[in-house]
Amino acid sequence: MAKKKPTTLSDIAATIGVAPMTVSRVVNRTGYVSAETRQKVLNAVKEMNYRPNGLARNLKRQRTETVGLVIGDISNPYSTELANAVRETLSVRGYSLFICISEHSAKEDITAFESLVDHNVDGLIVATRSNSEGDTHLREIVESHVPVVVVGRDFSHDEVDSISADNFTGGFEATQHLIDLGHERIGFIGAAFADRDNLKRLQGYLKALESHGIKIDERLITGRRHEVSEIPGYSTERMGYEGMKRLLALPNRPTAVFARNDFTAVGAMTAIKEAALSIPDDIAIVGFDDIPLAVHTVPPLTTVRQPMRIQGQLAAEMLLCRISGDEGLKRTERTLDCELIIRGSTVANN
Amino acid sequence: MAKKKPTTLSDIAATIGVAPMTVSRVVNRTGYVSAETRQKVLNAVKEMNYRPNGLARNLKRQRTETVGLVIGDISNPYSTELANAVRETLSVRGYSLFICISEHSAKEDITAFESLVDHNVDGLIVATRSNSEGDTHLREIVESHVPVVVVGRDFSHDEVDSISADNFTGGFEATQHLIDLGHERIGFIGAAFADRDNLKRLQGYLKALESHGIKIDERLITGRRHEVSEIPGYSTERMGYEGMKRLLALPNRPTAVFARNDFTAVGAMTAIKEAALSIPDDIAIVGFDDIPLAVHTVPPLTTVRQPMRIQGQLAAEMLLCRISGDEGLKRTERTLDCELIIRGSTVANN
DNA sequence: TGCTATTAAGTTAACGTTAACTTACCCAAC
C-alpha cells in the first residue's frame, strides 16, 4: 500500500464546497462563519481526520511558538529540574519546548543547534558546557538574529543573556566550611584537565585555600586527563570513585574532599568506605547540586544547593522577553546565590 | 530597533543577479553550477549571513528527517540511556531527535504529542506511562498516518510497534530470588493505586508468591494512593522511604522487599537504616533498573537490569523502518530479557 | 429611501523553498 498523504485544508474545502479560507477560519476560530457552515466544516474535519500542517502554518505566520533547549548531562536531576522549570514557564505563555541532548562532543552541540534552528525555533536556551567549536557556531546563530539565553556556562555576547549559579562562591563556601572544621589537607575531585580554567567551583576552592594561607598541593586535585566531553554525565560516580582512590593512595592523604558534584561525591564515598575509613571522622566530604539522593547517602551528604528551578524560570522569561521585544536589548547577566547544606558527611551528628 | 528579518534565497539571488534556483543549487550541492557562480553565491551567503529556512524547505520536501521522543521520568538514568541510544541510532541515518518531557499528567502528554506532530516530525517514539486520555489522543495521531513506536508501555494498535523489557519476568525473578533465600514475608514498594492493573513488575511479584504457595498479604503492598502521574520521577526516593516506613510499622513486618525501581529502593534503604535494622540480615531488598548508583549504595543493591540501550536502538530502527517503508506494516512486538544482578542487599558477603 | 454596520463568505497573493521542466550554449562525433 502506498503512503496515503494527509488531508489538507483545500481537501476539506473541496468536499463541502467552500473556500479554503472558510475552513481555515473554522479551524482557527477567527473571522465570521455561520453556525451552519462551521458545523459542516467540523464534521468534515473529523471525518477526514484532518490535522493542520504546522510547517505551512508556521511558514506563513513567521513564528513557531517553540523554544529549543540544549542540555548535556541530562541524567543529572539538576538538568531535569531546569528543563521542567523552563517548560512550565513557557507553557504558560503558550510556547512549547523541544529538548536536544548533547552529552559528548562539540559535534553534537552543533548538530543540536542546527536541528533546532532548522526548525525555526523562536529562541534557544543553551545549557551545555562551553567549548570553542560549539561556541563559534552558536555565535553565528546569534548573529543571524535568533534569540539565545545561556544557563550555567560561559558565553559573552552583547545580545545573549546569561544565567548561572554562583559556582565560585559555592565552591568557596564549601571549602571554607571544611577549613572552618579544622581541615587543612583538602582534596578536589572531578577536575578534568580541560576544566582548570573554566570550572568556577574549582576556582572557589583554590581561592578559599589561598585566602586562609593554605598552600595548594597539585596532587590533591584529581580528575580525568582527557576531555570532559567524552564522559556521559551519569558515569561520574566512577570519576569520583577513581579520583578518591588516587587520593587515598597518596602518602599523606587528605582529611577532607570537595567533589565537583554529588554524583562524584557518591563515588568518592564508596571508595572511602571500601578503604574502611569513616565519614566524616577520617575524611569529610562535600558535594555540589543537592540532588534528591543526597539525603539518602550514609551519612547524608553535605552539599551546595543551586536554585535550578529559578534558573530555568529566569532563562525562559528572559528568552520570551527577547523573542517578543525589540532587538538590541542589552545583555542581562544574573548570578544566583547557592546555599551550603550541612549534613552528616562533614559534621558527625548531623 | 525593529526586528530585522532574515535573509532569504531570493535576497541572495537578487544581490548577485542570478535566479533563486541557482542559489538553491549551490546551497544543496545539487545540479550544475559553474565554479565562478558557486563562489559568488557562497560569498554572498557568508556575507549576508544566510541560513536556509527549514520550514519552507521541509514544507516543500514533505519530510523533516526528524523524530520526536516523549518521555516522562526523565531524570531516571534509564530514560537517559534510552534517549541517547535513540539519538545515536537516528543520527547515523541523518535524522535528528526532539525530546518532549511529560512528567506529570495526561494533559502534558497531549501537549507533547501536539507540538511534535505540529512540527511534522516524521515519526514518534512514546515512552511515557500510558493513560487513557493520552492514549486516545495518540490513537488519533496514529490514524492520521504518523508512524509511532512505543517503548516500555502498553498500547495496542495494528500499526504501532512496541518494545519493552520483560518486566513481568523481571519482577518474577526478583521475587523468586528472595523466596529462594528463604523469605516468605516479602513486601512490594511503590505501587500507586492506579498501577494495580498495568504494573508488570507487580504482577511478576504476585505470580512468584502465588506459584510458591505464599499467600498474598495486601498490607505488604504499599504505594501512594493518588495518581502516579502527579509524581515527578526523581522524587520516588521519598515514595520508597514512606512506603518502607509503613511496612516497618506493621505488627509483622516483612523480611524482604521488592521495590518498583532503584530510586524507590534507595529511599527504602534509608528507612531501614533509620530503624537501625541491617540489610540484608533483617531486611533484604531488591530494586529494578540497575542505575549506575546501584553499586554505590551500602550495601550495593541487588536489582534487575533492563537493556535500555537496546530498547532505544530497536525503537529507532523500527521507527525508521516504518517511516521509509510502506504503510500497513504488521505490528511488531519485542520483549527483551532482563537480568537479575545479585549484590549485597540480598546476599551478605556479595 | 438611503446610508452605514455587521455578518458571511470568497479571492489573491505571499511565506521560502525546490522538483520538474525548459532554454541555451558548447563541443565532440559520425
Add this chain to the structure above:
DNA sequence: GTTGGGTAAGTTAACGTTAACTTAATAGCA
C-alpha cells in the same frame, strides 16, 4: 553540418497555510 550529450543556467508551479482585501447580502436606523 547535423545530432546529441554534457553543462549552466532560468522559469514555473507547488508545498499548505493565512493576512489582507474584496464582495455581497442582510440588518438597523434616521
